[in-house]
Amino acid sequence: MNWFSGKAALRYPVPPAPRTAVLVPFLRPAGRVRVFPDGWGAESRAFQPSALAADWRQLRALLGQEIPSLTHAIIVLAPGPDELLSECQRRDLWRAFRVPVFEQIVAENGTLLAAECEAHEGLHVESSKLEAGLQPAAGFQPAPHGLALEPCGCGRSTPRLKLLHRDREQHVLRHFDNVPLRPR
Secondary structure, X not given: OOOOOOOEEOOOOOXXXXXXXXXXXXXXXXXXXXXXXXXXXXXXXXXXXXXXXXXXXXXXXXXXXXXXXXXXXXXXXXXXXXXXXXXXXXXXXXXXXXXXXXXXXXXXXOOEEEEEOXXXXXXEEOOHHHHHOEXXXXXXXXXXXOOOOOOOOOOOXXXXXXXOOOHHHOXXXXXXXXXXXXXX
């Protein structure tokens, strides 16, 4: 059986993907994207990636390292909305690597659930699985389904998760008509 069978490929935020090192085992390689299931090490360093995709824990461990080939982006892979970066964490990544930071919410098999675009105005919902996993916060009515949304700066009008604030590691999400939501 193929080790990558049943796994999704990384969807690079602004195609085409440059040489990208994926440091998690739940995605498969495709094109110029290579997977290093054991994380950052000699092999991934020798690959000389222009972009990195990893979870916050892995990226935090790299903050003190110089990666000269890193010129395009950092893609932070989160298992759910409650694991998105704080403003402080985003700032730390920018200070360390000086490349744009994009966030993606991915399922255990690598399926993309939500992704930040180049406009950085929230994460576009890419899967009904994520949408079904969110419920309105106490005291708020759920947003009606099919409600038209303001287009994002990227031009898409798909539902987006937006953080109201990122401070103190607390995340309040907005969905559809800006009704605050909490993950189930």
